[in-house]
Amino acid sequence: MLFNLAKTSTKSALCLSCRMSIVPRKYFSEGLDSKYNDTEKEKILQVINNPDSSSLASYEVSKSNIKKFAQWKTSNGELKSLSDLEYVEGFSERSAKKLFNSILTGPSKEKKAGTKIKGQILHPHLSENVIKECNTVLSLYITVNSVSWTLIDKNNYEVQDWRYHGIDYPEGKKFQITDILDIAWRVTQQLPAADIYVMKAEATSLRAAGSDPNNPKVLAVNLQKAQMVAMIIALINARSNGMEQSCDDENENEGDSLKQKVYFLRPTLPYRLYGTLVGNERVSTDQLVEMLLRDLSEKSPKNSHAYIPESLQSMFRSQKDLEKDMLGHCLLLSLTFMDLCIYKNQERIAKLVRRGE
Numbered sequence: 535m536l537f538n539l540a541k542t543s544t545k546s547a548l549c550l551s552c553r554m555s556i557v558p559r560k561y562f563s564e565g566l567d568s569k570y571n572d573t574e575k576e577k578i579l580q581v582i583n584n585p586d587s588s589s590l591a592s593y594e595v596s597k598s599n600i601k602k603f604a605q606w607k608t609s610n611g612e613l614k615s616l617s618d619l620e621y622v623e624g625f626s627e628r629s630a631k632k633l634f635n636s637i638l639t640g641p642s643k644e645k646k647a648g649t650k651i652k653g654q655i656l657h658p659h660l661s662e663n664v665i666k667e668c669n670t671v672l673s674l675y676i677t678v679n680s681v682s683w684t685l686i687d688k689n690n691y692e693v694q695d696w697r698y699h700g701i702d703y704p705e706g707k708k709f710q711i712t713d714i715l716d717i718a719w720r721v722t723q724q725l726p727a728a729d730i731y732v733m734k735a736e737a738t739s740l741r742a743a744g745s746d747p748n749n750p751k752v753l754a755v756n757l758q759k760a761q762m763v764a765m766i767i768a769l770i771n772a773r774s775n776g777m778e779q780s781c782d783d784e785n786e787n788e789g790d791s792l793k794q795k796v797y798f799l800r801p802t803l804p805y806r807l808y809g810t811l812v813g814n815e816r817v818s819t820d821q822l823v824e825m826l827l828r829d830l831s832e833k834s835p836k837n838s839h840a841y842i843p844e845s846l847q848s849m850f851r852s853q854k855d856l857e858k859d860m861l862g863h864c865l866l867l868s869l870t871f872m873d874l875c876i877y878k879n880q881e882r883i884a885k886l887v888r889r890g891e
Contacts, residue, residue: 585829594636672728673868718765819862
C-alpha cells in the first residue's frame with residue numbers, strides 16, 4: 535500500500551511538473567501556419583522581417599506590438615516561420631491572424647493620393663542631369679566635437695567609407711576665427727572626394743532651445759559650429775570646382791560661376807523615416823542601426839537597400855557609444871538622401887507622406 539501511495543504521489547509530481555512546463559507556451563501560430571500556402575507565408579515573412587519594423591504601421595497591428603516586436607528582433611533576429619510569432623510578447627492568435635491577413639490584402643493605411651512629400655526637401659535643387667552623372671555621394675554629419683561621413687557608390691548602393699573624426703579643443707584657449715579655419719581645413723583634407731556632398735540643413739538661428747534661449751555659452755557654441763560648417767562647405771566647393779577647372783581648361787567662361795557640390799536635406803526626414811525623433815528630441819541610433827546592419831549584408835540587384843561590407847560593420851560595433859551614435863545619424867542621413875533623392879524609392883516616400891511630411 536505504501537508502495538502504491540509513493541508511486542501515485544511520484545506520478546502526480548511528474549504530471550504537475552509537465553503541466554507547469556507547457557502552460558506558458560501558446561501554439562496558436564502552428565494552427566495559423568496551416569491556413570497559408572507557401573507563397574503567402576513568404577510574403578508575410580518578407581514584410582514582417584523588414585529591417586525597419588515601423589513599416590508594420592501600414593498594417594493591422596498596434597503600436598505597442600510593433601515596439602515589442604522590434605525589441606524581440608534585436609535580441610533574436612528574423613522570424614524563420616509564422617509560428618515564431620508566439621514567442622513575441624503581446625501577440626495573441628487573433629492579433630497575429632489580423633496582421634497576417636492585412637499583409638496579404640495590402641497596407642490598409644496606404645493613401646492612393648498624395649505620394650509626394652510636401653515642400654522642398656533639398657536645397658539647392660538637384661537636377662536629373664547631376665543625378666545621372668553622379669557616381670559617388672558623401673554625407674556629412676557635423677557637431678561641435680566631431681565630423682562623421684559616409685561615402686556611397688551610387689551604381690550599386692554600396693557604403694565604401696564610414697568614419698568618425700573627433701575634434702579636440704585645448705582647455706582654456708579662446709578660439710579665434712583662424713583656429714576654426716584650421717580645424718575645418720584639416721577635416722576637409724581627410725574627406726574622400728565625391729560627386730555630391732550632403733548635409734542636414736542647419737538651423738538659421740543661433741539661439742538655444744528650451745527655457746533659456748539666450749544662454750551666452752550655448753550661443754557661443756552654436757556660433758562656433760556655424761562658422762566651422764560654413765568653412766567646410768566653402769572648402770569642399772572650392773576643392774571640387776578647382777578640380778573641375780583643371781580638368782576642363784576649354785570652358786574658361788564657366789570659371790566665374792560656382793557649381794554647387796553641397797546639398798542640404800531637410801533635417802527631420804531621417805528622424806521621421808527611421809523613428810529616431812521623440813517629440814522634438816532625437817534619440818540614440820545605435821540599436822536601430824544594429825538592426826539595419828543585419829539586413830544590409832548583401833547587395834540588392836535593384837538598389838532597394840544599401841550594402842555595408844562586413845569590415846565596416848565590424849568597425850561600427852567596435853566603437854564607443856558616442857561614436858556609434860554619430861556614425862548612426864550620419865548613416866541614416868545618407869540612406870535617406872539616397873532613397874528619396876537618388877533612387878526615388880516610392881515605399882520610403884509614401885511612408886514619410888503617411889507621417890505628415
